[in-house]
Every structure is written in structure tokens, then in C-alpha cells.
Amino acid sequence: MANSAQTQELVYLVTGGCGFLGEHVVRMLLQREPRLRELRIFDLHLGPWLEELKTGPVQVTAIQGDVTQAHEVAAAVAGAHVVIHTAGLVDVFGKTSPETIHEVNVQGTQNVIEACVQTGTRFLIYTSSMEVVGPNIKGQPFYRGNENTPYEAVHRHPYPCSKALAERLVLEANGREVLGGLPLVTCALRPTGIYGEGHQIMKDFYHQGLRLGGRLFRAIPASVEHGRVYVGNVAWMHVLVARELEHRAALMGGQVYFCYDNSPYKSYEDFNMEFLGPCGLRLVGTRPLMPYWLLVLLAALNTLLQWLLRPLLLYAPLLNPYTLAVANTTFTVSTDKARRHFGYEPLFSWEESRTRTIRWVRTAEGSA
Ligand SMILES: NC(=O)C1=CN([C@@H]2O[C@H](COP(=O)(O)OP(=O)(O)OC[C@H]3O[C@@H](n4cnc5c(N)ncnc54)[C@H](O)[C@@H]3O)[C@@H](O)[C@H]2O)C=CC1
Numbered sequence: 001m002a003n004s005a006q007t008q009e010l011v012y013l014v015t016g017g018c019g020f021l022g023e024h025v026v027r028m029l030l031q032r033e034p035r036l037r038e039l040r041i042f043d044l045h046l047g048p049w050l051e052e053l054k055t056g057p058v059q060v061t062a063i064q065g066d067v068t069q070a071h072e073v074a075a076a077v078a079g080a081h082v083v084i085h086t087a088g089l090v091d092v093f094g095k096t097s098p099e100t101i102h103e104v105n106v107q108g109t110q111n112v113i114e115a116c117v118q119t120g121t122r123f124l125i126y127t128s129s130m131e132v133v134g135p136n137i138k139g140q141p142f143y144r145g146n147e148n149t150p151y152e153a154v155h156r157h158p159y160p161c162s163k164a165l166a167e168r169l170v171l172e173a174n175g176r177e178v179l180g181g182l183p184l185v186t187c188a189l190r191p192t193g194i195y196g197e198g199h200q201i202m203k204d205f206y207h208q209g210l211r212l213g214g215r216l217f218r219a220i221p222a223s224v225e226h227g228r229v230y231v232g233n234v235a236w237m238h239v240l241v242a243r244e245l246e247h248r249a250a251l252m253g254g255q256v257y258f259c260y261d262n263s264p265y266k267s268y269e270d271f272n273m274e275f276l277g278p279c280g281l282r283l284v285g286t287r288p289l290m291p292y293w294l295l296v297l298l299a300a301l302n303t304l305l306q307w308l309l310r311p312l313l314l315y316a317p318l319l320n321p322y323t324l325a326v327a328n329t330t331f332t333v334s335t336d337k338a339r340r341h342f343g344y345e346p347l348f349s350w351e352e353s354r355t356r357t358i359r360w361v362r363t364a365e366g367s368a
């Protein structure tokens with residue numbers, strides 16, 4: 001918890017603070033931002049774990065609200081020094097309509113920007129995504145790229161489209177005058193695939209493996225590299241950016257940063273096995289067991305089934321043309337921009353990230 005001997009003067013707002021990443025950001029702020037006086041957590045669904053945070057030296061204010069409602073956002077933002085906007089609809093499985101994804105991710109972000117401008121909040125950090133860049137619809141590889149690597153970022157899927165639009169809004173808002181006459185300072189963090197405690201898809205794979213008698217079947221070639229980053233390090237980057245944005249506004253304002261750490265470059269499935277292996281699962285096959293064309297067919301079939309069944313039930317399997325394309329296209333980053341601009345070093349080593357994640361998967365065992 002924060003050292004109360006230091007001056008506690010700052011008010012932070014974390015939107016989406018009860019989500020997978022948001023919870024880590026919230027806990028990290030309480031542990032590592034000694035200047036915090038009040039931490040506001042804004043989310044559509046508030047978690048019961050928030051109660052335990054309310055006994056510490058920092059005032060924790062839980063706000064149940066919707067980012068699509070401008071007045072709710074403005075009320076939450078008023079008086080905050082820093083906003084970390086991590087709320088978003090992460091749906092690549094067709095659970096929600098494209099319109100809703102747009103409304104939450106794009107209009108919600110616009111509401112956050114306008115709230116900062118109207119109420120005089122100067123520092124805004126946006127959780128963007130690697131998906132803003134790629135993989136693109138052409139399936140072109142992005143191999144150990146950085147923030148300046150040329151890449152044709154063309155999307156059709158509602159999720160990456162919404163993240164790209166929202167990121168642009170945030171970056172374009174940098175320098176806008178906020179109430180009181182000072183300029184807004186914004187930047188965007190682009191995590192690759194986040195893993196760690198609370199990662200729902202990891203849990204889904206784990207339970208799927210248990211149902212299949214402790215086995216998972218390789219679908220993607222081991223040579224396809226997929227960028228992954230530990231949730232604790234992503235949270236730490238948010239905390240650091242929030243701290244440094246004021247002092248390095250000229251350098252950091254309007255910038256994007258990939259989120260990275262020392263997690264190894266592997267395929268999506270091989271990487272998951274770093275955690276699921278020690279929990280007793282085995283990945284069968286050194287090569288994909290099904291030909292790619294069959295996976296493409298199954299993915300297309302899933303889309304058709306989703307559409308046919310929609311009036312009756314929500315059918316949203318992990319495999320669809322989009323998830324297959326993302327999993328099957330190399331996308332990895334190699335950059336030190338965050339170190340150069342705000343002194344970021346990963347807080348958690350790969351070994352620690354791995355240990356923590358394995359421990360979490362094991363405790364998740366009973367919650368199938
Ligand atoms: N999970 C991943 O691998 C990656 C996630 N991201 C981004 O990180 C952010 C957080 O993602 P996760 O923690 O994985 O997702 P999550 O779904 O666990 O968390 C999102 C949070 O936003 C809240 N939320 C959704 N709609 C809302 C609304 N209308 N008003 C207020 N709150 C709302 C949800 O209740 C949830 O608590 C998102 O912006 C996502 O686009 C970026 C890259 C990778």
C-alpha cells in the first residue's frame with residue numbers, strides 16, 4: 001500500500017477497473033503510486049473484491065457506470081488528475097453486435113476525452129491494442145516490429161476497427177485545451193496478447209484440455225510467433241506512464257507504445273503450454289493435426305452456425321475466421337521505446353510471470 005508519509009495529493013480514475021487488466025492496474029496503483037489520495041474505479045460491473053481495498057490509506061471510490069453515458073463519465077472524471085481508460089468490449093467471437101462494440105469502444109472513448117476537456121483533467125492514458133496495427137486482413141507477418149515498423153494496417157473486424165478509431169481519437173486529442181486553459185496530454189499503450197492471473201481464455205483452454213482427457217490438439221504451426229505480455233507488466237507500464245506523463249509531456253504526449261516484456265516468442269498454443277503443461281495438459285502433435293483448409297472450413301461453418309442459431313441461442317466458439325487468422329499470423333514486437341521515453345523495465349521477470357500464471361491456473365482448477 002502507499003507510503004502515507006509522502007504527500008498524497010493525486011486523484012486517479014481507472015475505467016474498466018474491474019476487468020482482467022483493470023484489476024491489475026488498480027492493485028498496482030495502490031501498491032506503487034505513493035502520491036495517490038483517491039482512486040476511482042469506474043466499471044459497468046463492480047467486483048466484490050473492491051471492498052477489501054477500502055480499508056487502506058487511499059480512498060477507493062467504486063463507481064458503477066457506463067462509458068457510453070457521457071454524463072456518468074463526466075461525473076466520474078470531474079476532479080481527477082489522471083484518467084486511465086482501459087474499459088472496452090473485448091469481443092472477437094461475435095457475442096455482441098458491431099454497433100455495440102463501436103458504441104462502447106469508440107463513443108465511450110470520445111466521452112472520456114470530452115469529460116477530460118470539460119472538467120479540466122490533463123492526463124489521459126488509453127489502453128489500445130496490438131490489434132490496431134495487425135495482423136491485417138492480408139495476413140501479412142509483423143516480425144519483431146516496433147512502433148515505427150511500416151505495416152499495412154487494414155481491418156474489417158469490428159473489434160480492431162473500434163480500437164484503431166478510438167486510439168486515433170485519443171492521439172488527436174493530445175494538446176486540446178482543457179477547462180482552465182492547459183493542454184490535454186494523451187498517449188496510448190498497445191498490449192500484445194495479455195496473459196496472467198484472471199485470463200479467461202487461458203482458463204477456457206485449460207478446462208477444454210481437462211474435458212479432452214488432459215490433451216489439447218495442435219492447430220497452428222509452431223513456427224507462427226504470437227506476441228504475449230504478462231498482465232503485471234502491462235499494469236506497471238500504465239502506472240509508469242501515468243506518473244511520467246506530466247514531467248515528459250512534450251516527449252510522451254500523442255505517442256503510442258507497444259507493451260512488451262521478456263516473455264518468449266512462441267506460437268499461441270506453445271506459449272499457453274508454458275502454463276498448461278505444468279498443470280498436467282499435453283499438446284498433441286508437433287505439426288497441426290488438421291490441414292489448414294479444414295480449419296478454414298470449420299471456422300466458416302462456425303460463422304454460419306452462429307448466424308443460424310442466433311434467434312435461439314448464442315453460439316460463440318473460439319474458432320472463427322478472424323481468430324484463426326490472428327492465431328495463424330506472426331505478430332511479435334521488439335522495441336525499447338517505453339524504456340527510452342519513460343524508463344520502463346519489466347517489473348516481473350519471465351520466470352516470475354510464468355510461476356504466477358501457473359499458480360493461478362492451478363487455483364482456477366476447481367472453478368470449471
Ligand atoms: N485481453 C487482451 O489480451 C488485450 C486487451 N486489450 C485492451 O485492454 C483493455 C482491457 O481488456 P481486458 O481486461 O482483457 O478486458 P475485460 O473484458 O476483462 O475488461 C474490460 C472491462 O471494461 C468494462 N466495461 C465494458 N463495457 C463497459 C462500459 N460500457 N462501461 C464501463 N465499463 C465497461 C467491463 O465490465 C470490464 O470490467 C481493453 O480496452 C482491451 O481492448 C488490449 C490488448 C490485449
Ligand SMILES: C[C@H](CCCC(C)(C)O)[C@H]1CC[C@H]2[C@@H]3[C@H](O)CC4=CC(=O)CC[C@]4(C)[C@H]3CC[C@]12C
Pocket residue numbers: 090092128129130131192193194201219220268318319320322323324326327
Ligand atoms: C482465441 C484465439 C486462439 C484460438 C486458436 C484456435 C482457433 C486454433 O483454436 C486467440 C489467438 C490470438 C488471440 C488474440 C490476440 O492475443 C490479440 C488480442 C488482442 C486484443 O486486444 C484482444 C484479444 C485478442 C484479439 C486475442 C483474442 C483471442 C485470440 C484470437
